[in-house]
Amino acid sequence: MKEEVRLMKGNEAIAHAAIRYGCDGYFGYPITPQSEVLETLEELMPWETTGMVVLQAESEVAAINMVYGGASTGKAVMTSSSSPGVSLKQEGISYIAAASLPALILNVMRGGPGLGTIQPSQADYFQATKGGGHGDYHLIVLAPSTVQEMVDFVGLGFDLAFKYCNPAMILADGIVGQMMEKVVLPEQRPRRTDEEIRKQCPWAANGRKDGRKRNVITSLELESSRMEVINHKLQERYREIERNETRWEEIDVEGADYLIVAFGSIARICAKAKEMAAEKGIKVGIVRPITLWPFPTEAIHRAAQGKKGILCVELNAGQMIEDVRLAVHDAIPVEHFGRLGGIIPSPEEVVVALEEKIVK
Amino acid sequence: MDIKDIIRPENKVYCKPELLDEVHMHYCPGCSHGVIHKLLAEVIAEMGLTDRTVGVSPVGCAVFAYNYIDVDWVEAAHGRAPAVATAISRLWPEDVVFTYQGDGDMSAIGTAESIHAANRGENIVMVFVNNAIYGMTGGQMAPTTLVGQKTATTPYGRRVDLNGHPLEITNLLAILDGTCYVTRQSVHTPAAVRKTKAALKKAFENALAKKGTSVVEVVATCNSGWKMSPEKANDWMAEHMFEKYPLGDLKNN
Amino acid sequence: MKEEIIIAGFGGQGVLSMGKILAYSGLMDDKEVTWMPSYGPEQRGGTANVTVILSDERISSPVLDTYDIVIALNQQSLDKFAPKVKKGGILIYDTNGIHNRPTRDDITIYPIDAMDATLEIGNSKAYNMVVMGALLEAMPYKLPMENVIKGLKKSLPERHHKLIPLNEQAIEKGRTLLAK
Numbered sequence: 001m002k003e004e005v006r007l008m009k010g011n012e013a014i015a016h017a018a019i020r021y022g023c024d025g026y027f028g029y030p031i032t033p034q035s036e037v038l039e040t041l042e043e044l045m046p047w048e049t050t051g052m053v054v055l056q057a058e059s060e061v062a063a064i065n066m067v068y069g070g071a072s073t074g075k076a077v078m079t080s081s082s083s084p085g086v087s088l089k090q091e092g093i094s095y096i097a098a099a100s101l102p103a104l105i106l107n108v109m110r111g112g113p114g115l116g117t118i119q120p121s122q123a124d125y126f127q128a129t130k131g132g133g134h135g136d137y138h139l140i141v142l143a144p145s146t147v148q149e150m151v152d153f154v155g156l157g158f159d160l161a162f163k164y165c166n167p168a169m170i171l172a173d174g175i176v177g178q179m180m181e182k183v184v185l186p187e188q189r190p191r192r193t194d195e196e197i198r199k200q201c202p203w204a205a206n207g208r209k210d211g212r213k214r215n216v217i218t219s220l221e222l223e224s225s226r227m228e229v230i231n232h233k234l235q236e237r238y239r240e241i242e243r244n245e246t247r248w249e250e251i252d253v254e255g256a257d258y259l260i261v262a263f264g265s266i267a268r269i270c271a272k273a274k275e276m277a278a279e280k281g282i283k284v285g286i287v288r289p290i291t292l293w294p295f296p297t298e299a300i301h302r303a304a305q306g307k308k309g310i311l312c313v314e315l316n317a318g319q320m321i322e323d324v325r326l327a328v329h330d331a332i333p334v335e336h337f338g339r340l341g342g343i344i345p346s347p348e349e350v351v352v353a354l355e356e357k358i359v360k
Numbered sequence: 361m362d363i364k365d366i367i368r369p370e371n372k373v374y375c376k377p378e379l380l381d382e383v384h385m386h387y388c389p390g391c392s393h394g395v396i397h398k399l400l401a402e403v404i405a406e407m408g409l410t411d412r413t414v415g416v417s418p419v420g421c422a423v424f425a426y427n428y429i430d431v432d433w434v435e436a437a438h439g440r441a442p443a444v445a446t447a448i449s450r451l452w453p454e455d456v457v458f459t460y461q462g463d464g465d466m467s468a469i470g471t472a473e474s475i476h477a478a479n480r481g482e483n484i485v486m487v488f489v490n491n492a493i494y495g496m497t498g499g500q501m502a503p504t505t506l507v508g509q510k511t512a513t514t515p516y517g518r519r520v521d522l523n524g525h526p527l528e529i530t531n532l533l534a535i536l537d538g539t540c541y542v543t544r545q546s547v548h549t550p551a552a553v554r555k556t557k558a559a560l561k562k563a564f565e566n567a568l569a570k571k572g573t574s575v576v577e578v579v580a581t582c583n584s585g586w587k588m589s590p591e592k593a594n595d596w597m598a599e600h601m602f603e604k605y606p607l608g609d610l611k612n613n
Numbered sequence: 614m615k616e617e618i619i620i621a622g623f624g625g626q627g628v629l630s631m632g633k634i635l636a637y638s639g640l641m642d643d644k645e646v647t648w649m650p651s652y653g654p655e656q657r658g659g660t661a662n663v664t665v666i667l668s669d670e671r672i673s674s675p676v677l678d679t680y681d682i683v684i685a686l687n688q689q690s691l692d693k694f695a696p697k698v699k700k701g702g703i704l705i706y707d708t709n710g711i712h713n714r715p716t717r718d719d720i721t722i723y724p725i726d727a728m729d730a731t732l733e734i735g736n737s738k739a740y741n742m743v744v745m746g747a748l749l750e751a752m753p754y755k756l757p758m759e760n761v762i763k764g765l766k767k768s769l770p771e772r773h774h775k776l777i778p779l780n781e782q783a784i785e786k787g788r789t790l791l792a793k
Contacts, residue, residue: 007637007646007767025451053450058476062443065436065473069416069444072434075451095437179675180633180648182640194452205432206448207412207455216426218435265675272674348678 001188010150010176013183014080014106015040017154018052022189023104024075025053027066031085032118033174034108038080050191060085064092064105071101071167072217074201076158076192080106082174083124084115086132093167094133098219100234102161104154105139106170108177109315111342119342120174122264125319128171129293136231138238140168140245141292143263147181155186162200164241171292173315175265175344241294248296249288253303256285258358260350261300261324262313263289270313273350280351282359292320300327309333309358313350316340333358377401379410379430386424388495390590392580393422395547396489399557400458401429407564412455414448416441418470420462421495421582439470442477445484449567456567458485463502464494467529474529481538481572485563488530488575491582492601499585503527506604511585526604530577534610540572542611546579546602548594571613579605614644614669616754617677620744621662621694622686622707627741630768632663635745638756638764639667649675660689667754684748686727691715703751707744723751725790731783738776739783746787758784 001020008016014037018026028038038056046052053070057063063079070077081089086107096103107128111121128141140160142153150172157168192200198209205215221227251271253259262270267288274284287303289296304310309332312321318336325334337353339345345353365371379401387393404413410431417425419438426433436444441459449457466474466488477484493511494500500513504526508517518526534542541563545556556578563574579601583593618635622628629650636648649664664680666672679699685691685706695715698704703721709728725747731740749756761784765777 005640007633007640007648025447027447053447055446055450057443058472061440062446062473062476065440065443066447068436068440069434069447070451072444073414073448073452077447077451091437092440175649175675178650180636180646181672181675182644182646205414205434206452207414208430208432209411211411214426214430214432216433216435218426218433220423220435268672269674269676272677275673344676346676346678347674 003187004185006183006185007180008147008183009036009178009180010144010147010172011036011108011178012040013147013150013185014154015044016185017151018078019044019046019050020186020188021155021158022050022076022191023052023078023154023158024191025055025066025070025077026079027055027057027063027070027077028079028081029057029060029063029085031060031082033110033120033177034080034082034106037106050188052191060088061091064089064096067103067105068092068096068099068101071096071103072099072204073206074197074204076102076162078104078106080108082108082110083112083121086124086127090127090133093139094135094137095219096167097137097139098135099217100165101167101217102158102165103167104157104161104170105167106172109171109173111340117342118174120265120315120344121342122173122266122315123317123319123340124171125292125314125316128169129295137234138241138293140164140166140241141171142168143171143290143292144176145263145265145267145288147176147179147183150176151183151185160245164237166237166241171264173264173266174342179265245291246294246296246299247290248299249290250299250303251286251288253285253287256283257308258282258284258354259303259307259310260284260286260313260354261289261310261320262286263292263320266313266315269345269347270350272347273354276347276351277354282354284354289320295323295327297323297327300324304328304332307332309335311354311358312336313345313353314338315344377405379405381428381430383427385428387421388584390581390583390593391421392491392547392578393489395553396487396556396578396580397425397428399547399553399560400487403557403560403564404429404431407561409456409564414452414455414457416445416448416457416459418459418461418465420465422460422462422489423496425460439465439468440473441465442470442473442482442484442486446477446480446482449482449484456485456564458487458564458567460487461489462495463488463490463492463504467503467527471529475532475536478533478573478575479536479538481540483567483570484573485560485567486573486575487560488577489580490577490605491580491585492526493582493585495582495585499582503529504605506600528605530575530610533575538573539575539611540613541566541574541609543575543609544577544579544605544607546597546607548581548597577605579607614667614754616667616682616752617680618665618667618682618684618748619662619677619680619694620665620684620686621660621690624659624661626661626686627738628661628686629663631741631745632665634761634764634768635748636665636667637767638761641760641763641767642756644668645670645672647672647675660687662690682748682752684744686744688713705744705747705751721751723747723791725787727787727790730786730790734779734783734786736779739779742780742783743787743790746784747790749784750788750791
């Protein structure tokens with residue numbers, strides 16, 4: 001398949017992108033608002049073309065453990081779900097992180113807590129960036145704001161996951177999952193051959209070919225002194241990821257009096273609000289964290305220099321704002337604006353919040 | 361014939377299987393796991409599957425199975441071994457994948473994964489060691505604990521009104537269209553050991569032939585958890601367990 | 614060029630698919646496009662609406678407060694979105710079942726008899742394409758018909774391509790409604 005320009009939903013785009021990346025396996029369980037990922041894959045039947053395995057599991061728990069199994073063998077495997085389903089996956093995600101395995105997890109967030117709503121939300125920021133499951137670990141968390149980024153982050157997510165042997169998460173919201181946009185699908189990449197996988201992943205448990213020593217994928221180590229060493233190694237890797245992989249976008253930060261920090265599709269609503277504010281003579285710049293972990297702490301610290309205040313706009317009750325406050329050391333006022341329960345704020349609402357909370 | 365003659369290779373009648381590692385097992389003396397490990401190591405080597413076998417170890421007493429049998433292993437979360445094995449088997453169809461699960465793993469926390477993997481007819485082998493108790497955590501009740509059996513969480517014996525009935529998970533798996541071979545064996549006598557080995561071999565053959573899911577239950581002892589000598593445990597098992605969990609094939613397609 | 618459009622009506626009127634065809638037509642004309650539905654339970658039986666943005670440049674917010682063009686296909690949608698037409702913008706509404714007509718004089722208002730026109734064509738499924746015709750005629754950005762046809766082809770599954778001439782006929786019919 002050649003490069004192709006299409007109009008599609010973010011969720012559909014994920015399925016196309018996975019196939020074209022050369023993903024080996026997808027394991028998922030339907031949940032609104034992301035069921036189109038599995039539906040699209042089943043419709044496209046990639047097992048007939050690239051040989052990609054697609055399986056509807058009996059639960060999110062089973063699906064993430066299938067991902068754990070597939071990742072243990074060096075294959076490029078992924079799952080997708082939405083908030084309540086991602087809560088169920090946390091056990092497996094912790095194991096995948098602890099066993100240092102590459103895998104990709106998509107969360108198309110909906111409003112919670114509990115069963116909540118099926119409308120868009122960003123209330124899983126804490127869960128995604130601060131661990132989510134048990135133990136000291138981090139996922140590489142990518143926050144797409146466009147359908148094109150949904151496509152691009154499948155490739156980026158897998159690449160980073162394999163580079164660092166660490167699970168990556170695409171933390172999307174229902175907006176970018178459900179909206180349709182123009183998207184450029186990349187050219188089909190061939191899936192790696194089994195020989196290539198054995199070479200790339202000498203640690204993988206896929207059969208002791210050529211009499212090599214056995215590979216064991218485990219997160220268990222009852223000897224505390226050895227478990228501490230394992231933890232230190234994980235932490236060293238996280239520091240390396242922080243140094244190398246922090247990503248963000250800045251819009252008109254230079255010369256602005258105020259900053260908006262927002263991620264995902266909400267950053268685009270804020271970009272419109274920024275234009276509307278400019279018409280009123282309020283000069284606003286935007287910092288959009290692209291990696292939520294590692295968080296662009298230094299970039300926000302730099303961008304905040306000389307600004308009069310920061311508005312953190314999130315579809316939650318105030319989660320990323322904690323990281324923004326840490327970034328600016330309380331040097332300037334940092335306020336939060338968000339809608340809850342699946343309500344999407346309009347650009348006008350953001351302008352009003354900016355005026356009431358920051359500009360004053 | 362003196363001692364030197366006896367140790368000549370041509371006089372050798374028994375040896376440790378080549379795939380069984382030279383390490384001390386953590387299992388209690390008298391535990392059935394060691395015998396079952398040995399049989400698996402023998403079957404894998406004899407069938408020439410060493411370079412294409414992946415084992416999935418459980419949470420439970422056999423959590424360290426990966427330290428004893430010299431093939432590739434993935435250590436699963438509690439109950440999730442069949443899901444893990446599903447993915448490995450589908451992504452590496454040339455490999456033979458087996459799970460090794462206890463009664464908690466198979467019939468409590470992992471019931472859904474076990475039933476659905478078997479129902480999909482995954483081409484895997486599920487080895488199910490049923491000793492009617494949770495050994496690793498200190499002898500608590502398992503779903504397969506017999507009525508009246510004393511455990512750390514049923515100190516006065518399992519009561520149906522409080523704890524429900526012993527779960528015959530293997531019988532459940534046998535009625536699923538995805539299973540091709542479901543058998544219940546034990547390892548308490550030399551004859552039983554030989555039968556179990558034959559059952560494991562058949563199960564691995566089925567996986568190679570892509571016939572669907574094979575389930576080999578091994579009714580086993582936990583002399584520590586049961587608080588008995590190994591010998592007494594064997595007798596108690598034969599006397600009490602086989603009535604609820606009778607040996608033999610439940611399905612052989 | 615930038616057109617910020619909302620199409621609003623009942624679920625089942627083909628609002629979402631009209632939005633999709635419009636967006637795909639824009640894409641075929643080399644525009645940046647977004648299609649943002651209100652989705653979920655609202656889709657079934659209640660109101661359905663979709664925001665479509667066509668632009669020469671990168672599109673920021675897919676969610677808007679005000680619109681260049683509002684298409685309202687029932688009273689509820691008309692009441693809700695008529696006030697949200699930008700000054701100098703366009704409001705198109707189907708007169709069928711409308712008892713409170715909009716009164717703004719700072720926008721261009723096109724009442725259309727899309728339902729009647731659809732009945733004349735004789736296929737109720739063509740309703741949304743009749744409305745689409747009116748929109749294409751009223752919209753300052755002139756979307757070439759060849760790209761609309763391409764958009765139709767891309768939006769419809771192959772098995773429905775035999776319906777493209779009918780859709781084309783409906784669009785042409787819709788274009789005539791503004792003149793009335």
